[in-house]
Amino acid sequence: MQDNVVQQVLKRAVLYFECDARRIHHLLKVYTFARNIAVLEGLAGNELVTVEISAILHDIGIKEAERKYNSSSARFQQEEGPGIAREILTPFGLEPGLVDRVCFIIRHHHTYTKIHGIDFQILVEADFLVNIFEEGIKDPDAIRSIKEKYFKTPTGIAYIESVFGVR
Template structure:
């Protein structure tokens, strides 16, 4: 399985929803940059990038089941379709398990258990902060509470001029 295969499958998955496709594309770009800047080992970088591409896969089943796709519902509903897609693509078990874990926790900001997890939540916030037009005060608050990587902190400061 390659990242490019995952990318193409996620575009197909969100067919007709350019907003969602643009979102995961941007999260992936930041995750790739931050992970490489932070020196992640190759396997962890691969897992991070796959998780970044797939992190919001739970939106569709959450909307179908509940008419809502809040963060907790995304975490709840994302693992099943992610696992199915990863198995179909021939992913290794360790990749499947970690990607599913990251998807199931990407809106949970306590007990962050790895750099891949930290980078995923920072990358998602960089995109969400812009897309949701958060106030400077809100961005600064999240920056202080959430950002831990040197690269993620710099990007956030530069992007939002904090």
């Protein structure tokens, strides 16, 4: 049941971002890294579903932020994202606590001082793994700094070291 919900949320997010291939590809990459890290770190049940849905919907506020503020800044996307996420999630009858946690992570996913919980940590690591590449960050010292500041899971650390060649 839960795996089907995750796949339905993924479908709704892809349809929501219609004709925006860049954002769709971003969410698919973040989702793939987040799910993989979560499974390898031993998450299951609602904790795994929280990671998966948070990864899918983490940037869902961008479209509305651009419409309202003509900006995709982190502040605006974090502000707009939780309400849109709730609308997307409502038809699935998920536990209110799970939806609240997903919305909290979306509201703070660029506020790294708010990271608490393995679910939030994994989303941040997955987003960095994709953003480093998409933003063209090539300086090994910059990548190493990101790793040292923000990566905590053994799987996430192994990935950033392997993908970007930093130790």
